[in-house]
Structure formats: C-alpha cells, structure tokens
Amino acid sequence: MANIPLNLGNLTAVLGTQWGDEGKGKLIDILSEEFELVVRAAGGANAGHTIYLRDPVSPTTSKKFVFHLVPSGMLHKACVCLIGNGVVLHLPTLFEEIELLEKNNISTNGRILIADRTHLLFDYHKEIDAVQEERKGDKKVGTTKRGIGPCYMDKTSRMGIRIHELLNFAKFTAKYRQNLATLKDLYGEITYDTEKELSELKILAEKIKPMLVDGAHYLHTAYKNGRKILVEGANGSMLDVDHGTYPYVTSSNPTIGGISVGTGLPGRAFTSLVGIMKAYVTRVGSGPFPTELKDQLGEDIRQKGGEFGATTGRPRRCGWYDSVIGKYAVMLNGLTDINLTKLDVLTGLPTLKIATAYKYNDEILPSVPADLDIMENMEIEYIEMQGWTENIGDIRSFENLPQNAKNYVLKIEELIGCKISSIGVGMERDAMIFR
Structure with missing residues (x-):
C-alpha cells in the first residue's frame, strides 16, 4: 500500500x-x-x-x-x-x-x-507475577503473568537492572543475585532455574552489544x-x-x-x-x-x-x-x-x-x-x-x-x-x- x-x-x-x-x-x-x-x-x-x-x-x-x-x-x-x-x-x-x-x-x-536505559525483565519477575495474582484470590486483576508489574515495581523502587549493565557481566550477575535474594525474602522460594537464565543472558549480552544506543x-x-x-x-x-x-x-x-x-x-x-x-x-x-x-x-x-x-x-x-x-x-x-x-x-x-x-x-x-x-x-x-x-x-x-x-x-x-x-x-x- x-x-x-x-x-x-x-x-x-x-x-x-x-x-x-x-x-x-x-x-x-x-x-x-x-x-x-x-x-x-x-x-x-x-x-x-x-x-x-x-x-x-x-x-x-x-x-x-x-x-x-x-x-x-x-x-x-x-x-x-x-x-x-x-x-x-x-x-x-x-x-x-x-x-x-x-x-x-x-x-x-x-x-x-x-x-x-531500557530495564530488563527476568524469569523471576514472571514467577512473582503469578504469586501476586494468586494471593489476590477473587480480586485478581487478570494479568498476563508475563512479569510486567513486578519489573516496573523494581524500576520504581530503584532496584531494577538496565540493559547496559549486561556489558559488565560480573557486576550484573552480582546485582541479579542480590535482587533475587531480596525478592525471595518477600515472596518465598522462587522456583526456576536461575543458572540457566544467567547462562542464556551471558550469550545474549554479546549479541546485544551492537544494538545498544x-x-x-x-x-x-x-x-x-x-x-x-x-x-x-x-x-x-x-x-x-x-x-x-x-x-x-x-x-x-x-x-x-x-x-x-x-x-x-x-x-x-x-x-x-x-x-x-x-x-x-x-x-x-x-x-x-x-x-x-x-x-x-x-x-x-x-x-x-x-x-x-x-x-x-x-x-x-x-x-x-x-x-x-x-x-x-x-x-x-x-x-x-x-x-x-x-x-x-x-x-x-x-x-x-x-x-x-x-x-x-x-x-x-x-x-x-x-x-x-x-x-x-x-x-x-x-x-x-x-x-x-x-x-x-x-x-x-x-x-x-x-x-x-x-x-x-x-x-x-x-x-x-x-x-x-x-x-x-x-x-x-x-x-x-x-x-
């Protein structure tokens, strides 16, 4: 057209x-x-x-x-x-x-x-989204359970991780683990493979380098x-x-x-x-x-x-x-x-x-x-x-x-x-x- x-x-x-x-x-x-x-x-x-x-x-x-x-x-x-x-x-x-x-x-x-400056959404955000929705009982919002709300919560509470931080992967990993520990204190055990996610992100960190502006x-x-x-x-x-x-x-x-x-x-x-x-x-x-x-x-x-x-x-x-x-x-x-x-x-x-x-x-x-x-x-x-x-x-x-x-x-x-x-x-x- x-x-x-x-x-x-x-x-x-x-x-x-x-x-x-x-x-x-x-x-x-x-x-x-x-x-x-x-x-x-x-x-x-x-x-x-x-x-x-x-x-x-x-x-x-x-x-x-x-x-x-x-x-x-x-x-x-x-x-x-x-x-x-x-x-x-x-x-x-x-x-x-x-x-x-x-x-x-x-x-x-x-x-x-x-x-x-884009904030990263992780699998733990999805897990937290599901927990939050379940706790609301019959007052469920009806979220997509894609982790959107928990990720924005991290952003506004100043504990979010931005995409440029992947370029220093050791520092990124330390912050990721610290955030996860804090969130586990709030939501209990978050059951997903953290090491698998980190391994995948390490590969993607190289791929995104030429994409960042x-x-x-x-x-x-x-x-x-x-x-x-x-x-x-x-x-x-x-x-x-x-x-x-x-x-x-x-x-x-x-x-x-x-x-x-x-x-x-x-x-x-x-x-x-x-x-x-x-x-x-x-x-x-x-x-x-x-x-x-x-x-x-x-x-x-x-x-x-x-x-x-x-x-x-x-x-x-x-x-x-x-x-x-x-x-x-x-x-x-x-x-x-x-x-x-x-x-x-x-x-x-x-x-x-x-x-x-x-x-x-x-x-x-x-x-x-x-x-x-x-x-x-x-x-x-x-x-x-x-x-x-x-x-x-x-x-x-x-x-x-x-x-x-x-x-x-x-x-x-x-x-x-x-x-x-x-x-x-x-x-x-x-x-x-x-x-």
Whole structure:
C-alpha cells in the first residue's frame, strides 16, 4: 500500500484508546512505509500486535505475524526499529521474535536498536507475577503473568537492572543475585532455574552489544536531521496506571505522557497523535466494562472478530461502542486523528448501539468516574442506529460504504469530537479506508 493520504508530519505517535487490542499493529505496519524509524515506547511482552500480510503468490491467503516486543515496522525493509527506554524487556522473547523474522526471510541485521536505559525483565519477575495474582484470590486483576508489574515495581523502587549493565557481566550477575535474594525474602522460594537464565543472558549480552544506543540522544538527532519517526504505543488508555480503571490496569502509562517518557521525545514535538479504537469495545481480564454484552450477541461478536488475546489466547469480553471512553481518550491524549478498526465485524447486525453517557443517582456524569463502585452501578445511556448487511471488506472509499455504515462512523466522530481519518474493514494490510 502506498500514497497514504494522511499528512502526519515528521513525528507521529499511535496510541490505543480503549482496553488494548484495538488493532494498533496494523496501522503502524501500514504507516511504516512512510517513516524511517519506528519506536516502541512502553509495556513489554504483555502486548501483542498482530499483522496479516497478504501472500504475493497466493493473494487469497495471509501470513500472520504477532509482535510482542519487536516494533511493528519490521516488515518494511527500509525501517529501523528502536525499543525505547520505557519498555521492560525480556531478552529471550525478543530473540525468539528475531529468529522467527529471519526464518521468514526478513532481515533484522542492523535494523533493531535498543535504548541503553531500557530495564530488563527476568524469569523471576514472571514467577512473582503469578504469586501476586494468586494471593489476590477473587480480586485478581487478570494479568498476563508475563512479569510486567513486578519489573516496573523494581524500576520504581530503584532496584531494577538496565540493559547496559549486561556489558559488565560480573557486576550484573552480582546485582541479579542480590535482587533475587531480596525478592525471595518477600515472596518465598522462587522456583526456576536461575543458572540457566544467567547462562542464556551471558550469550545474549554479546549479541546485544551492537544494538545498544543512547535512545533519547539517537532519536533527538534523527528528529533534528529531518528523519520521519513513528512511535508505537502499547496497551490502551483505559489501562493507564493513572487514568485507567485502576487497579484493573497495566503497570505503565499507555497515554501520551508515557510515550514521551518512554522515548525521551518531548510532547510538543509531535505533529500527529493517532488514536486506535474498535468500532465496538473489548476487554481481557477483570475490571469494569460498562457496555459489555454478556449474552449470545457478545459471543457472536467475539467469534466473528476473532477476539482472543494475541498474548494469552484468552477470550476477550465484547460490548457496544462507548463514546464516553472514546471522548475521554481524545481528551487525555490530545488526539488529532482516529483509526476506527473492525467495522466489518458489525456487518449483519440489524441494530447497533452506542453508549453516549453515564448516569448515576439521576445525574449525568461529566466523564469516566474514578470510583469503580460508581462505574459498576451507573446506568448507561444509548442511542440505537440501523445496521447494514452489505459486505464491506473490499471497499476502499468512504463514499462507497453503505449509508448506515457511514452514519455509524459519522455519529462516533461527532460524539468523540475527533476526525476518523481511517477505517479498518478487514484483517489484511490493504483492508483500510482513508478519508
């Protein structure tokens, strides 16, 4: 796909606006054709970005790629990809993804860089994640158990280990063992093969040497030299540790503040901020979900949309589009554009609903409430819209969409106060409408 009709400027960020799984990977893959650098800003292997690449020999089939750590621009040979300092990095997982790319004849040589301030995630973080979740009993958050929270805990408690420390392996090993002893005092015996992990890391320490850069300096230099940079967000705004449905959130800031901190790029430098949102809403794990469909319709949407976690395979909860959280995400992030994804999944539904307001004690709430008791007990106000039956998977022009589909898109745009500049109508890379 070429000649993308979006004027995004030289520094663009793509962010999730719901509870993650909005389809960020696909748009990042498409936009990467227009950019020289693609940067991952935050999160870890708890995020899975899925891209379907149509087979040039057999156009009716597609190759599926799921990236957990490698930035989604890797499928474009001209792109250099940088893992930013805001990421918590499990090195063995990264090199598994690199190996998979090489097996598919996608060269990574010189194309993957890592900010030297990036914190390392170890197997003991995964063990602790499982212990913490088990101790919560029926108050489980529903984490991916990939060790993300415990790694960020180490970072903020100033006992984290950054990737540059691997270059002095003896000193690194001493700190690793000291941390492990401290954590065992807190969590009891952590049962995994520490010597195996250290042996593997010693091998990987040599491999990462040519990949390390001073992330912020590298990006600022690239920006000043006029190189086009695309920053890839992970998770979604409603999972933000500060602004999301706390405590049922991730351990980082998927909003614009986390993008700046996780790269070293100042917020005022961004020329475009693109929010990704599904034409309906999904959520994995526990936590409030105002528009959730707990009936057969919710299951039908799950099956038709393939709503199963890219990281865990868990079924996603599905519900109607929620313009309250849509407007909230636009406000939090200062979004300039919206990419509305999976519009095709709604084809065939006779009636569609859009949540327009939250009501509690007979009063309309001004925004998303912090109090989860309110969120669990508030009333949802909806509008109903007529659906469409026509297949829209091959449509590439907004004007050619069925009128009811256009009405649905335009109503969402009106409610959230941000232009919907692109619309996903299928899995493949080229199944996108730009307007």
